[in-house]
Structures are given as structure tokens and as C-alpha cells.
Amino acid sequence: ASTLGASAAEHGRYFGTAIAAGRLNDGTYTTIAGREFNMVTPENEMKWDATEPSQGNFQYGSADQIVNFATSRGMRVRGHALAWHAQQPSWAQGMSGTALRNAMLNHITQVATHFRGKIHSWDVVNEAFADGGSGGRRDSNLQRTGNDWIEAAFRAARAADPNAKLCYNDYNTDNWNDAKTQGVYRMVQDFKSRGVPIDCVGLQSHFTGGSDYPSNYRTTLSSFAALGVDVQITELDIRNANATAYANTVRDCYAVPRCNGITVWGVRDSDSWRSNESPLLFDGSGNKKQAYNSVLSAL
Numbered sequence: 001a002s003t004l005g006a007s008a009a010e011h012g013r014y015f016g017t018a019i020a021a022g023r024l025n026d027g028t029y030t031t032i033a034g035r036e037f038n039m040v041t042p043e044n045e046m047k048w049d050a051t052e053p054s055q056g057n058f059q060y061g062s063a064d065q066i067v068n069f070a071t072s073r074g075m076r077v078r079g080h081a082l083a084w085h086a087q088q089p090s091w092a093q094g095m096s097g098t099a100l101r102n103a104m105l106n107h108i109t110q111v112a113t114h115f116r117g118k119i120h121s122w123d124v125v126n127e128a129f130a131d132g133g134s135g136g137r138r139d140s141n142l143q144r145t146g147n148d149w150i151e152a153a154f155r156a157a158r159a160a161d162p163n164a165k166l167c168y169n170d171y172n173t174d175n176w177n178d179a180k181t182q183g184v185y186r187m188v189q190d191f192k193s194r195g196v197p198i199d200c201v202g203l204q205s206h207f208t209g210g211s212d213y214p215s216n217y218r219t220t221l222s223s224f225a226a227l228g229v230d231v232q233i234t235e236l237d238i239r240n241a242n243a244t245a246y247a248n249t250v251r252d253c254y255a256v257p258r259c260n261g262i263t264v265w266g267v268r269d270s271d272s273w274r275s276n277e278s279p280l281l282f283d284g285s286g287n288k289k290q291a292y293n294s295v296l297s298a299l
């Protein structure tokens with residue numbers, strides 16, 4: 001096959017990209033996105049600050065634009081993200097305790113209900129674990145509502161959209177030996193043992209191309225999968241688009257049967273949140289880079 005999405009589909013997988021609603025009027029952008037990818041993640045448009053800018057006032061216009069772009073082209077959508085410490089609206093940032101817990105649960109219920117039937121997978125909770133050696137939770141206003149906030153979020157999402165796959169998503173969870181990876185692993189193991197509804201784990205995989213693409217990445221993917229969840233690479237970008245690191249990442253996913261999809265975090269380098277690192281598969285003019293060819297031949 002001659003595109004990323006078609007190649008991935010031949011292996012029973014998808015190949016996705018982050019999409020920004022503000023770029024949907026750029027013909028070069030939409031041409032590449034529509035041709036190469038068969039899964040879409042809204043880059044910012046489904047986050048709490050975008051969808052509930054004041055409490056109880058829900059705004060779906062930009063997110064709906066992306067969902068319509070995707071579904072009209074037969075692409076699937078990964079919802080991102082229902083509960084997260086970052087990109088919260090200012091009204092939520094100042095909340096705590098029961099009021100914040102209830103606001104979070106209402107947010108999840110409302111947003112997942114609005115998009116019910118249109119979302120293949122939801123990042124229900126994003127980035128809840130701490131960096132460094134503790135293996136524990138990140139401190140945040142949500143964490144301070146009680147350690148059970150993550151499972152409460154997953155149960156609310158399941159109730160609102162029973163057919164969506166529900167995922168936990170994080171970064172720096174790539175090296176199997178890192179305490180953060182182990183912490184997330186133990187949470188997923190606990191959720192599976194207690195029947196908390198979780199279907200998948202997303203590894204963001206924002207790599208520099210150095211030691212943060214670990215030689216044991218495949219072990220990490222297969223270890224999570226062995227818990228009975230699917231795994232996805234959800235926000236892949238690599239400093240300077242190192243072609244070898246891209247190919248290795250893709251091959252690792254393809255070696256693990258339950259690694260069922262890969263998403264890169266943007267279309268062209270100029271669209272990237274790390275644009276000064278040129279980390280994507282297309283250059284600013286929309287030309288295929290060496291990394292594109294290495295990914296396509298690895299697929």
C-alpha cells in the first residue's frame with residue numbers, strides 16, 4: 001500500500017494524526033490528512049477548557065468540526081481527553097473536594113454523551129502519574145479529591161458511552177524499568193482485577209530520539225497487553241524525525257498483537273507543538289520526509 005493508513009490497515013491496525021480545527025481550511029493540510037491517515041485525535045478541541053469554558057456551558061463547535069472531517073472520510077476518532085490536570089478551564093482550576101469531583105464527573109458524562117457513538121476510543125484520564133522515581137500519582141487538584149478519582153472517571157465514561165474503548169494515556173511510560181511505567185502498570189493490573197472498566201493504555205511517545213526511545217519499548221507494550229488491554233502509541237513525534245527511531249517504534253508496535261494503532265502528533269512540522277524540532281513525517285511544505293519512507297517501509 002502507498003499510504004500510512006492503508007499500510008496499517010493491511011496489518012489490522014490504524015495510523016492516525018492529531019488534527020487542529022483551525023487548520024481545516026488549509027488545503028495542503030486536509031489533503032495530506034485525508035490521504036494518509038485513518039484515525040484522528042483532536043489536538044486541543046475536546047479538552048476541558050475548550051468544551052466547558054464556563055461551568056455547565058458546553059461548547060462543541062470546534063470538536064464537532066473535526067469529528068465531521070473524520071467521519072465524512074471514514075476515519076475513526078480518538079477522543080482526547082476527559083480528565084486531566086492541564087488545560088482545565090480557570091473555573092475548575094480553583095475548585096477542590098466534592099465540588100471538583102462532581103464537576104469532573106458531570107464534565108465526563110456530558111462530553112461522552114454528546115459524542116456517544118462517534119468516538120472509537122477515549123483518553124479518559126491523561127497524565128495522572130508523577131515523573132521520577134516514586135511510581136506514584138502526580139499531585140493535582142483532581143488527585144486531591146481522592147485516590148479513586150481515576151476509577152470514578154472511567155466508570156462515568158463507561159456509563160455515558162458504553163461502546164467506546166476507554167483508555168489511560170501518559171508520557172514517560174515507555175521504558176519498562178522506569179518507576180512511572182511500573183506505577184501505571186500496577187494501576188491497570190488493579191483495575192482489571194477489580195473490574196474497573198478500562199480497555200486500553202496509550203503511550204504518548206514524545207521522543208527525542210535518544211535514550212527516551214528505550215530498547216525495551218516492545219517489552220513495555222507487550223507487558224501492558226498481557227494485562228488484557230489494547231495498547232496504542234498515541235502522540236508520536238521524535239526530535240529531528242530520526243528515521244531509525246521512527247522505524248523501530250513502528251516495528252515494536254507491529255510485533256505486539258494488541259498494539260493496534262499508532263498516531264503521530266500532527267501532520268507537518270509546521271503544525272507541531274514542537275515545530276522547532278521538526279519531529280513529524282511531513283515538512284512544512286507538505287513533502288514526505290525520510291522518516292515517512294522509513295515508517296512506510298516498516299509497516
Ligand code: XIL
Nearest residue numbers: 043044080081126171204235272273
Ligand atoms: C499539546 C498540544 O499539541 C498543544 O497545541 C497545546 O498547546 C498543549 O497540548 N500531552 C498531551 C497533549 O496529552 O494533549 C499535548 O498537546 C501534548 C502533551
